[in-house]
Amino acid sequence: MSAKKNVPATIPALGGDASLNRYLSEIRKFPVLKPEQEYMLAKRFQEHGDTKAAEQLVTSHLRLVSKIAMGYRGYGLPVSELISEGNIGLMQGVKKFDPDRGFRLATYAMWWIRASMQEFILRSWSLVKIGTTAAQKKLFFNLRRMKNNLQAFEDGDLNQEALHKIATDLGVSEEEVNNMNRRMAMGGDTSLNVPMREDGDGQWQDWLVDDTPLQDERVAD
Numbered sequence: 001m002s003a004k005k006n007v008p009a010t011i012p013a014l015g016g017d018a019s020l021n022r023y024l025s026e027i028r029k030f031p032v033l034k035p036e037q038e039y040m041l042a043k044r045f046q047e048h049g050d051t052k053a054a055e056q057l058v059t060s061h062l063r064l065v066s067k068i069a070m071g072y073r074g075y076g077l078p079v080s081e082l083i084s085e086g087n088i089g090l091m092q093g094v095k096k097f098d099p100d101r102g103f104r105l106a107t108y109a110m111w112w113i114r115a116s117m118q119e120f121i122l123r124s125w126s127l128v129k130i131g132t133t134a135a136q137k138k139l140f141f142n143l144r145r146m147k148n149n150l151q152a153f154e155d156g157d158l159n160q161e162a163l164h165k166i167a168t169d170l171g172v173s174e175e176e177v178n179n180m181n182r183r184m185a186m187g188g189d190t191s192l193n194v195p196m197r198e199d200g201d202g203q204w205q206d207w208l209v210d211d212t213p214l215q216d217e218r219v220a221d
Helices: 017-028 034-046 051-059 064-070 079-096 105-125 134-149 162-169 175-185 206-207 215-220
Strands: none
Touching: 017 064, 017 215, 034 051, 051 105, 064 079, 064 105, 079 105, 105 134, 134 162, 134 175, 162 175
């Protein structure tokens, strides 16, 4: 059974953005656990499989998921969907949490929440994978922040100084930084049916026609 089907019944329903405010209001009703409460609940779930204890651990951290989701609003995806994905990551974190390691659940679950949201963003941003390596994913999720820090707000390609610093700090090539910057500036994939002019005449797909001879004709010749 998938993680989505195992969402505890006590988690408020989250639909589209229209219900987001109601959801955020409802999750504030769940109490924040004290360290000793969190430890005992985690032990009950770990040792006895107590699902009620797991539900309490999850619901007490729903506000953390929402807070993290707000940090990913710049990628153009519905916050409600980011929260839903983050909740799945939270449940995975609760399932794997070891209370005897000496740190709080929020510290551990934060990694799972972010990972779940980032994978969702990468899947949704483009039909063509943007990044397959850890370095490319790091570039995708840090490029905006680093541009802001360098005050590189201009449209188009980055200047050489900013390009070199970002590439060096993230351990990628300058070409990868340029390519990612251009891709993100386009806002993801663009439909081939989008009109090329304001009057609606002509589409981008019209320029994909290859007038050269077909491959089998060239082989026959």
